[in-house]
Amino acid sequence: MTTYIGISNITWGLGLLVIIRITWELLFSPLRAFPGPFLARFTDLWRAIVTAQGRIDSTHTLWHRKYNSSAVRIGPNTISISDPNLIKTIYATKDAWTKSHMYRVNDVLIKGQRISNIFNTQDNVWHDKVMKPIRGFWTMTKVLEVEGLIDETLSKLTEKLDAKFANEPGDSSKVCMMNDWLGYFAWDVTANISFGQHYGFIEQERDVDNLIVDSTKGLYYFGPISQIPWVDYLLDKNPLVRIGPKPTLTGVMYAFKVVAQYQREIAQKDRTENPGGVHHYLDKYIKLKDTYPDMVDDNQIVNWLMLNVLAGGDTTSAIMRALVYHLAKTPTAYKKLTDELDSAQLSLPAPWRDINGKVPYLEAVIRETIRINPGLAMVLERVVPEGGLTLPDGRFIPAGTKVGINPHVTSRDPEVFGADVDEFNPERWITKDDARLRKMRDTADFAFGGGNRVCMGRYLAQLEICKLFATLYSLYDIKLVDPEHEWKYHNAWFVYQWDMPMIITRRR
Numbered sequence: 130m131t132t133y134i135g136i137s138n139i140t141w142g143l144g145l146l147v148i149i150r151i152t153w154e155l156l157f158s159p160l161r162a163f164p165g166p167f168l169a170r171f172t173d174l175w176r177a178i179v180t181a182q183g184r185i186d187s188t189h190t191l192w193h194r195k196y197n198s199s200a201v202r203i204g205p206n207t208i209s210i211s212d213p214n215l216i217k218t219i220y221a222t223k224d225a226w227t228k229s230h231m232y233r234v235n236d237v238l239i240k241g242q243r244i245s246n247i248f249n250t251q252d253n254v255w256h257d258k259v260m261k262p263i264r265g266f267w268t269m270t271k272v273l274e275v276e277g278l279i280d281e282t283l284s285k286l287t288e289k290l291d292a293k294f295a296n297e298p299g300d301s302s303k304v305c306m307m308n309d310w311l312g313y314f315a316w317d318v319t320a321n322i323s324f325g326q327h328y329g330f331i332e333q334e335r336d337v338d339n340l341i342v343d344s345t346k347g348l349y350y351f352g353p354i355s356q357i358p359w360v361d362y363l364l365d366k367n368p369l370v371r372i373g374p375k376p377t378l379t380g381v382m383y384a385f386k387v388v389a390q391y392q393r394e395i396a397q398k399d400r401t402e403n404p405g406g407v408h409h410y411l412d413k414y415i416k417l418k419d420t421y422p423d424m425v426d427d428n429q430i431v432n433w434l435m436l437n438v439l440a441g442g443d444t445t446s447a448i449m450r451a452l453v454y455h456l457a458k459t460p461t462a463y464k465k466l467t468d469e470l471d472s473a474q475l476s477l478p479a480p481w482r483d484i485n486g487k488v489p490y491l492e493a494v495i496r497e498t499i500r501i502n503p504g505l506a507m508v509l510e511r512v513v514p515e516g517g518l519t520l521p522d523g524r525f526i527p528a529g530t531k532v533g534i535n536p537h538v539t540s541r542d543p544e545v546f547g548a549d550v551d552e553f554n555p556e557r558w559i560t561k562d563d564a565r566l567r568k569m570r571d572t573a574d575f576a577f578g579g580g581n582r583v584c585m586g587r588y589l590a591q592l593e594i595c596k597l598f599a600t601l602y603s604l605y606d607i608k609l610v611d612p613e614h615e616w617k618y619h620n621a622w623f624v625y626q627w628d629m630p631m632i633i634t635r636r637r
């Protein structure tokens with residue numbers, strides 16, 4: 130009898146709480162005027178579940194269209210914004226808004242200690258301090274210093290494609306899973322420019338040490354859990370027993386291993402600091418020990434290099450896969466690109482000085498690929514600072530609310546890009562209307578984030594992607610085995626695509 134009364138009281142109590150919560154939400158919540166999915170008003174679990182399904186990019190775009198609103202409520206305290214004019218406000222360079230708690234999920238836990246990095250820290254002061262010594266290494270001029278290392282990897286790739294997959298014209302017996310090889314290339318380039326040595330993916334034709342697979346598992350965890358970050362304390366950051374795939378750990382441990390080994394080799398003089406005359410990023414960072422003796426030790430060097438390891442491979446390969454896929458699906462664009470490259474008769478691997486500004490159609494294809502398929506496609510959350518945010522239409526978002534823009538949403542804004550936003554159409558970038566071009570560029574460039582937290586590796590990605598495709602499409606035809614075939618796609622913060630069987634045929 131006592132037990133029955135106890136349970137009944139608990140049920141009544143819970144019922145009352147639910148009624149109070151719903152009433153408060155409908156009558157008093159400062160965000161009640163913003164449209165969005167009904168369940169999103171009450172719990173972040175809803176968007177975590179939607180994110181786990183792998184298409185949160187197109188889902189956000191759909192919600193903005195469905196609710197016909199530039200501000201959609203996607204969580205009890207979170208608003209997704211679609212107005213490209215607000216990019217510079219939310220992602221400012223000066224007085225930058227802080228990143229939300231979603232990023233903490235990306236901390237790596239080693240021996241019970243949480244380790245943040247430049248990408249995920251919420252502390253803008255710490256970010257600026259740690260970024261200062263290395264920022265200058267990431268301009269296009271400085272990145273070009275490692276062009277020779279990119280060429281090394283590119284030659285390895287073309288040698289392998291020649292040996293294993295390149296068909297003679299008229300033959301189509303060899304099939305290449307292009308998604309794997311572009312992944313191997315993007316990851317091996319990152320290793321070569323970072324450490325002066327490849328992971329060995331291209332050479333060994335496999336995911337050595339499970340680096341790619343472990344990184345992917347970490348991101349499949351980060352995507353949904355970042356939408357409801359307190360759950361991370363019960364899973365990966367659980368002090369009793371860690372549950373889940375240990376995000377980013379394999380990459381970090383790899384960076385520790387290579388840095389230690391390199392230091393030993395230098396100490397034993399087995400190897401000079403500057404093999405082949407090219408300074409890779411480990412070399413550059415080690416030299417900072419002289420300039421910043423109080424700050425730079427091996428842990429700091431690993432902390433910097435793990436950014437290359439964790440952010441350099443999957444992002445870039447997402448764009449590369451999208452480019453070969455969309456081109457294979459769009460024969461007119463394909464023909465224009467190969468015609469342009471045939472007349473350019475580039476020396477190969479294509480040098481930057483011969484492609485920069487000299488192959489406009491390739492540039493249009495790359496811009497269109499990044500627009501239609503940003504490699505990172507979730508809301509990049511920031512916290513509204515004191516004073517709140519008044520939207521251009523007069524609606525007010527109070528301080529403390531999480532807001533953000535998903536690059537997938539702004540990249541499909543018809544006012545900026547035209548009515549055919551869902552089509553892959555590189556022609557839109559070939560225009561003499563300078564104002565329109567500038568607006569399109571500013572909006573699509575948000576694929577690399579913005580303000581004080583803009584992507585550090587964007588020039589490296591640009592260089593790598595331009596060189597790769599100028600080279601590949603000069604050498605080969607790359608077509609889907611079946612032009613009607615659809616790839617598989619999963620957005621987990623980074624975008625992952627697979628199942629891309631393709632025929633490679635020698636052209637030159």
Ligand code: HEM
Nearest residue numbers: 248436437440441444445504576577578582584585586590
């Ligand atoms: C096409 C390829 C790439 C894309 C689409 C991309 C995209 C992005 C985006 C959207 C952000 C901002 C994230 C945020 O605000 O939450 C970002 C940040 C960052 N990216 Fe990239 N990225 C790419 C390649 C790279 C490469 C190659 C590297 C390193 C070698 C890199 C390193 C970083 C780092 C360190 C940050 C954090 C910057 C900071 O907070 O100061 N990225 N990236």
